[in-house]
Amino acid sequence: MAEFKEISPDAPTGQKVMNWFENRFPTAFDAYRVHMSxxxxxxxxxxxxxxxxxxxxxxxxxIVTGIFLVMHYKPxxxxxxxxxxxxxxxxPWGWLIRYxxxxxxxxxxxxxxLHMYRGLIYGSYRKPRELVWIFGCAIFLVLMAEAFxxxxxxxxxxxxxxxxxxxxxxxxIPFIGPDLALLIRGDYVVGDATLNRFFSFHVIAVPLVLLGxxxxxxxxxxxxxxxxxxxxxxxxxPKGNRxxxxxxxDGVPFHPYYTVHDVFGVTVFLMVFSAIVFxxxxxxGYFLEFNNFIPADPLxxxxxxxxxxxxxxxxxxxxxxxxxxxxALIACVLLGxxxxxxxxxxxxxxxxAVVGGALVLVALMLAIDAKFxxxxxxxxxxxxxxxxxxxxxxxxxxxxxxxxxxxxLYAVFVINFLILGYLGVLPPSPVGERVSQVGTLFYFGFFxxxxxxxxxxxxxPVPARVNFKPH
Amino acid sequence: xxxxxxxxALALGLSGTAxxxxxxxxxxxxxxxxxxxxxxxxxxxxxxxYCLSCHSAAYxxxxxxxxxxxxxKQIAENLTFPTDKIGDTMKSAIDPKxxxxxxxxxxxxxxxxxxxxxxxxxxxxxxxxxxxxxxxxDETKATGWNNMVFPNIGMPNPLWELQGERKPVxxxxxxxxxxxxxxxxxxxxxxxxxxxxxxxxxxxxLVAYLQWMGEPAQNxxxxxxxxxLLFLGIFILVAWRLNAAFWKDVK
Numbered sequence: 001m002a003e004f005k006e007i008s009p010d011a012p013t014g015q016k017v018m019n020w021f022e023n024r025f026p027t028a029f030d031a032y033r034v035h036m037s038x039x040x041x042x043x044x045x046x047x048x049x050x051x052x053x054x055x056x057x058x059x060x061x062x063i064v065t066g067i068f069l070v071m072h073y074k075p076x077x078x079x080x081x082x083x084x085x086x087x088x089x090x091x092p093w094g095w096l097i098r099y100x101x102x103x104x105x106x107x108x109x110x111x112x113x114l115h116m117y118r119g120l121i122y123g124s125y126r127k128p129r130e131l132v133w134i135f136g137c138a139i140f141l142v143l144m145a146e147a148f149x150x151x152x153x154x155x156x157x158x159x160x161x162x163x164x165x166x167x168x169x170x171x172x173i174p175f176i177g178p179d180l181a182l183l184i185r186g187d188y189v190v191g192d193a194t195l196n197r198f199f200s201f202h203v204i205a206v207p208l209v210l211l212g213x214x215x216x217x218x219x220x221x222x223x224x225x226x227x228x229x230x231x232x233x234x235x236x237x238p239k240g241n242r243x244x245x246x247x248x249x250d251g252v253p254f255h256p257y258y259t260v261h262d263v264f265g266v267t268v269f270l271m272v273f274s275a276i277v278f279x280x281x282x283x284x285g286y287f288l289e290f291n292n293f294i295p296a297d298p299l300x301x302x303x304x305x306x307x308x309x310x311x312x313x314x315x316x317x318x319x320x321x322x323x324x325x326x327x328a329l330i331a332c333v334l335l336g337x338x339x340x341x342x343x344x345x346x347x348x349x350x351x352x353a354v355v356g357g358a359l360v361l362v363a364l365m366l367a368i369d370a371k372f373x374x375x376x377x378x379x380x381x382x383x384x385x386x387x388x389x390x391x392x393x394x395x396x397x398x399x400x401x402x403x404x405x406x407x408x409l410y411a412v413f414v415i416n417f418l419i420l421g422y423l424g425v426l427p428p429s430p431v432g433e434r435v436s437q438v439g440t441l442f443y444f445g446f447f448x449x450x451x452x453x454x455x456x457x458x459x460x461p462v463p464a465r466v467n468f469k470p471h
Numbered sequence: 472x473x474x475x476x477x478x479x480a481l482a483l484g485l486s487g488t489a490x491x492x493x494x495x496x497x498x499x500x501x502x503x504x505x506x507x508x509x510x511x512x513x514x515x516x517x518x519x520x521y522c523l524s525c526h527s528a529a530y531x532x533x534x535x536x537x538x539x540x541x542x543x544k545q546i547a548e549n550l551t552f553p554t555d556k557i558g559d560t561m562k563s564a565i566d567p568k569x570x571x572x573x574x575x576x577x578x579x580x581x582x583x584x585x586x587x588x589x590x591x592x593x594x595x596x597x598x599x600x601x602x603x604x605x606x607x608x609d610e611t612k613a614t615g616w617n618n619m620v621f622p623n624i625g626m627p628n629p630l631w632e633l634q635g636e637r638k639p640v641x642x643x644x645x646x647x648x649x650x651x652x653x654x655x656x657x658x659x660x661x662x663x664x665x666x667x668x669x670x671x672x673x674x675x676x677l678v679a680y681l682q683w684m685g686e687p688a689q690n691x692x693x694x695x696x697x698x699x700l701l702f703l704g705i706f707i708l709v710a711w712r713l714n715a716a717f718w719k720d721v722k
């Protein structure tokens with residue numbers, strides 16, 4: 001236990017009150033220091049460093065609006081759609097709460113995608129921040145589950161058929177698939193049982209996991225310290241600044257320096273967010289799909305079922321894996337095995353294992369339906385992000401000091417991801433299928449070949465200290 | 472920064488092309504009258520007289536019509552069925568079984584019809600405005616009616632008394648080497664109680680009402696949004712100066 005601190009009886013009342021509390025709850029005061037007033041963040045953060053705070057803000061918006069929505073929402077297949085309209089019409093300010101929640105879902109993904117992109121270009125996932133990145137990827141995965149289950153709740157046509165399509169994907173898994181899909185739905189088709197369990201997961205189970213992961217993400221970050229646009233470790237640099245003789249010279253206390261930054265960033269964000277909530281809550285059918293204003297009808301399949309925009313890049317990859325595409329993938333596996341045998345410095349036993357493994361994989365790829373491999377691709381596209389810290393062999397972290405052509409590569413990666421997303425919104429077409437197949441190969445190639453390409457080219461000298469221009 | 476701009480440009484281009492993907496019969500733009508109380512009241516009257524006999528608006532309460540300038544007394548006397556209470560929702564009296572027999576399907580609920588019928592490039596109001604004005608006589612159909620926007624529609628022209636009967640005048644034109652039939656105009660075969668101009672006016676009012684009913688808070692939402700953005704617009708100056716004040720001594 002911390003020592004009991006006595007304070008002069010002449011001290012101002014405010015200080016006396018603080019002292020009273022600090023003696024009885026020192027943990028809170030320590031936490032404030034560790035995470036706010038004495039957490040030294042690099043002073044050269046740029047625009048890209050706002051999205052972490054914004055993600056936290058959106059999480060709070062979602063939780064608070066969610067609490068109020070649950071007060072009026074009815075998780076019952078016969079009442080759900082009507083209860084959402086009741087919220088929109090009869091609950092005072094219900095429309096605002098609902099639009100904030102529906103816009104918040106999309107905003108969450110925009111913010112998280114930008115946050116992940118920041119980590120990608122500045123190498124924030126590199127040692128010693130691997131766990132920060134992994135917790136972040138887990139947050140992304142859990143967020144996808146949260147959004148997917150939440151989207152069923154309004155019980156419109158898109159809610160219903162979107163859930164039907166995605167849950168059916170699980171049945172493509174060999175042996176356990178059909179039973180697994182049945183377990184998820186709780187019925188042979190999406191129905192009341194599905195709605196009830198998705199509601200339970202959406203409002204209790206998944207948010208708890210999400211909050212736990214967010215805490216882990218932040219604690220791990222504050223243990224190792226933030227990265228910065230230069231990818232320079234400020235802890236390795238000189239010590240001592242205005243606030244502390246032992247803190248890194250290039251660090252500033254998170255509070256107040258980055259909290260005032262965040263107040264500004266939050267205001268900009270809220271302007272965009274409010275503009276959507278108040279002027280275009282449907283966002284042209286991308287945030288609230290038009291078809292979802294028709295109550296769910298299990299007997300009437302809509303002509304075109306599209307997931308909400310934030311899932312569409314992954315949905316495109318799912319659709320790209322056709323039985324034709326399997327041959328291209330088999331060729332990739334075989335090529336990879338040959339390269340492994342010829343190029344890599346491995347023992348004979350290991351080379352044998354590579355060939356054996358490749359042959360088994362090819363046999364499985366031929367034996368199991370392409371639909372299953374589509375599911376593998378969709379899941380793999382998210383799972384592969386977890387391995388990023390070990391795929392990147394570049395000697396520097398930040399894109400600033402990588403070979404110039406890397407910028408082009410990252411630009412193509414982003415454009416490819418956007419194209420995949422766009423194609424996922426559209427109904428399937430032969431041209432779209434071809435483009436999404438190339439896009440899928442590029443997406444996986446970007447990560448799987450990273451151990452090779454990240455070492456290539458001429459790296460620029462990394463400065464010893466961060467670049468900072470006083471404002 | 473450049474990449475971000477590129478991203479935004481792509482995102483905009485993305486929505487631009489999606490808007491173009493409408494297809495089928497060209498959808499006309501409906502007049503915007505959701506702020507016009509007289510139009511909304513007229514629309515409500517037409518809705519109750521011509522739509523509510525078969526379609527419900529089961530999420531819409533009669534007393535919400537106060538928002539378009541009607542008093543409880545006016546609503547009760549002119550718009551409700553004698554058995555309805557003012558706080559009831561607008562339920563049609565039609566027997567679902569009979570409806571299915573007559574039209575092949577249950578008439579859909581109309582509360583949010585103006586939202587659900589939207590597509591990329593047109594609003595639900597535009598769709599309904601075009602649909603209600605492109606009915607024509609077609610004796611090959613069970614109901615004797617057909618529609619340009621929704622071929623083989625189950626609903627006979629609900630406003631036939633007002634519009635009368637019409638026949639499309641088609642014209643063959645050459646398009647990319649194919650001969651296609653396009654609509655050139657309409658021929659009135661039987662007069663309705665309204666002139667075509669008055670009919671368009673009234674359909675515009677009805678559609679405005681449907682649009683308003685789809686989201687009664689829509690105009691409140693925009694009004695409040697302006698104030699919210701004004702507040703944030705001022706607050707951002709405070710945030711900006713606060714930020715500058717703190718960071719000025721970070722060297």
